[in-house]
Every structure is written in C-alpha cells, then in structure tokens.
Amino acid sequence: xxxxxxxxxxxxxxxxxxxxxxxxxxxxxxxxxxxxxxxxxxxxxxxxxxxxxxxxxxxxxxxxxxxxxxxxxxxxxxxxxxxxxxxx
Numbered sequence: 001x002x003x004x005x006x007x008x009x010x011x012x013x014x015x016x017x018x019x020x021x022x023x024x025x026x027x028x029x030x031x032x033x034x035x036x037x038x039x040x041x042x043x044x045x046x047x048x049x050x051x052x053x054x055x056x057x058x059x060x061x062x063x064x065x066x067x068x069x070x071x072x073x074x075x076x077x078x079x080x081x082x083x084x085x086x087x088x
C-alpha cells in the first residue's frame with residue numbers, strides 16, 4: 001500500500017502532505033521549453049517579446065475603454081444601415 005492510501009481522507013483534506021515534484025519540473029526548464037519551441041524561429045529572434053506583449057496589452061486596454069462607446073453607437077449604425085436596406 002502506498003503512503004497516501006494509509007492516510008484517512010479527512011486528514012488528507014485538512015492536513016495535505018507536501019507533494020514531491022518529479023525531477024526536472026522547475027520553472028527554468030519550463031521557460032526553456034517555451035523559448036526553445038515557437039520563439040526559436042528566425043523571425044522571432046530580433047523581436048523584443050516583452051515590448052510586443054506590452055503593446056498588445058495596451059491595445060486590449062484601449063478596446064476595453066471604447067466598449068461603452070461602441071454600445072452607444074451600435075443602434076445608430078443599425079438604424080442607418082436599415083435605411084439602406086429598405087431602399088432595395
């Protein structure tokens with residue numbers, strides 16, 4: 001019987017045992033796997049990924065700020081487009 005099977009489920013729930021991580025699962029190795037895969041392509045070598053992600057975050061933030069404006073303008077555009085559909 002394994003050790004975790006000997007422990008009562010109540011004890012396991014309220015007093016969890018620290019799990020042993022398998023060797024080689026550190027954050028550094030995970031980063032190496034990510035960097036060694038997609039970003040190892042030649043056209044990504046000269047790209048500052050941190051700056052690129054920062055710019056993408058800014059673009060998403062701008063769209064979030066304009067979302068209320070889009071909600072207000074959408075009915076106006078729909079009415080305007082319906083005017084053209086009626087003429088056909």
